[in-house]
Amino acid sequence: MKKMGEIRKIPGGVTAAKGFKAASTAAGIKYKERPDMAMIYSEADCVSAGTFTTNLVQAAPVKWDKNQVYGGAAARAVVVNAGIANACTGKEGMEYCGRTAGACAAALDVPEDSVLVASTGVIGMQLPMDRIETGIYAMAPLLCDGEESGTKAAKAIMTTDTKHKEVAVEFELGGVTVKMGGMCKGSGMIHPNMCTMLSFVTTDAAISKELLQEALSADVQDTYNMISVDGDTSTNDTVLLLANGMAGNPVITGKNEDYAAFCQALNYINETLAKKMAGDGEGCTALFEVKIVGADTKEQAKVLAKSVITSSLTKAAIFGHDANWGRILCAMGYSGAQFDPERVDLYFESAAGSMQIIKDGVAVDYSEEQATVVLSQPEVTAVADVKMGTATATAWGCDLTFDYVKINADYRS
Template sequence: MKLENFEGYTYVDGGVCAARGFVANGLNAGINPDKKKNDMCLVYSQEPCSAAGVYTQNKVKGAPVIVTRENLKKSHGIAHAILANSKNANTCNFDGIEIAEKACRLAADQLGIKPEEVIIGSTGVIGQRLSIQPFEEYMKPLAEGMTADGNDRAAYAIMTTDTVMKQVAVEFKIGDALCRMGGMAKGSGMIHPNMATTLNFLTSDVAITPELIQKALSDVVKVTYNCLSVDGDTSTNDTVTVMANGLAGNKLIDKEDEAYEIFRQALYIVMMNMTRMLAADGEGASKLLECSVTGAPAQETAIIIAKSVIRSPLLKCAMFGEDANWGRVLCAIGYAEAEFDIDKVDVDFESEFGKIAVCRDGSGVEFSEEEAAKILSAEEIHILVELKQGKAQAKAWGCDLTYDYVKINGDYRS
């Protein structure tokens, strides 16, 4: 997947280890019986970090979500480490919170920090009890094996049905200070625009207050992870956190000034690209879908329409079949809960193979089905919606709906 360029920001390697002062590791602790698959990871900053989080809106919340939220509350937005595991979500278990809290204490004792300075996340099967034994047995080698290039091992450890690791990092300047921000994400199914999506951890060496890092995260989530849908299911464990340790040496960002906007844009770039990666790797997916809505009377209207289009199961099926059934786009726009004039709407399909107009002013136009099919045969398809009713715009991301999605979820627990 091609990363979109932004002036003043350069993509670099390193994921969660790209920023100064961060180390990471991942290994198999026996939670996953496949010994070749990492199932536990640890990310650590040598300096304490301003931290923020956004969590699932599902009424059923995984124990790690509850514990992380409480930890950041107790620490007043300060964190030092991330501990995460895959294969078991530690959700809907009577002792789930107890296990998550014990795991935080084990990590804290090994690292010489406070338990409330640990962010914890779990992903995998819901309703399966998680033993504390893997954490007790493997915390020491996990911590001792952390390195400044351990990001791949960590990113691999949080994968479940993911087929590829998802990492992005950028370098940028705030004043004379050279800064970095990076992240890793996991997610392939149970993805719906109702918060962040699955597990997403970001790190930076920027100096910023906990209050402003939380504001930036909450704002950027609305136009990235909240605009992503794979299958309409919102996970119980959705978590996105950001940690910033200040080692870049910039002047502390304590107000919404130019420096804050530079930081916020870096956050957007990393989160937007990881959102696209999550969409492209949707369970069974063969195509990344991006819906761009322009000319809206308000950004909220653009967001609602873009999300409505990208969530449509019928549209997803049409894109899988490379069928330019633009009526499904209009149908999804039509049931979007927003006020606009449908009779002014234009729709185009675009990919690396070209662009074709399929609807003008709410009505179909003649086009070549052969040319449209070729455009829709690409691995990345853009659905362009122009409302002609304002200047606001937004994007949403998703994927096609394939036979393999059913196969993957038919035997997920095995």
């Protein structure tokens, strides 16, 4: 038997947990000849939790899901479309959320208020409801709990993503094996808080709604809110967490050992999905990770890490495999966090090795050629030690390439 707290990665995504099924279809909403709708369904009622964009301009699905999650109704299904965001669509956009939920409720014989909806794509366009409704009725009989259906659903929600994103784990709660899985999409318009992303996490764990929401709200601070691709916070950011309790573990109602294990698994899922999005930023060639160590407080470390990860000049240097450490120190300096630049040590790390670039704010005698090799890997890390305390924080982003501009110059076409 696995030890308490041990997390084991398993194949799959949103269908890994007991009782969850998924389906997808090509509805022709915007994309041609590719799946662009997905559905997640639970055989049993779920408690739900959610976190949403902090952009004042919020898409209709965000408003709909807030009402469902915060209203307390049990959740049974999620309908997702790619291609059109249903954002800035006024009263009609909200009505379309209701029509989507109504069609799903009829197709699955579940209450309308148990249906969550999500959209991603172009802002300002109205959904083609005839195709949405046709897609829902096409998916209902295709719902399946196999790994393949979950993967197909993850692919169906992609927009400018170049790869689908999913992960699943199993762990122990009260002596019972519990599973948790998730899928997400996100490639551009990504910046805290949160990012242009949709993320759906499912688990068969039994846990109270209050603790489910608390666990999710806390975890997004160190995962989704620590990634950035381009500095733009989307109108549609949504993270939904559904728990149907079908694993049969003792219901988690307090912050005990089981709750800690649950949070640990949730963090693994969310961090993995967050890094997959950062590493698939529009046009990018590398995942860029920034670790701040030796900070005085966690908040100081977060501010410093985010400032570096969002620096366009730093991101361009990573694309050029150029160890231009001055850009990193500069980004730390304008972050607003207080530190002594003359005490900072900086390292670059990747699969090609680790090397120190500056010590106490001054460049060391390093090889530019070696630095280029280290920075030429698909995953690159910058570690900055500010020597003030023991707090740490990590942020994730990507390099800035020519292709980012190309992708976003004609996104609507």
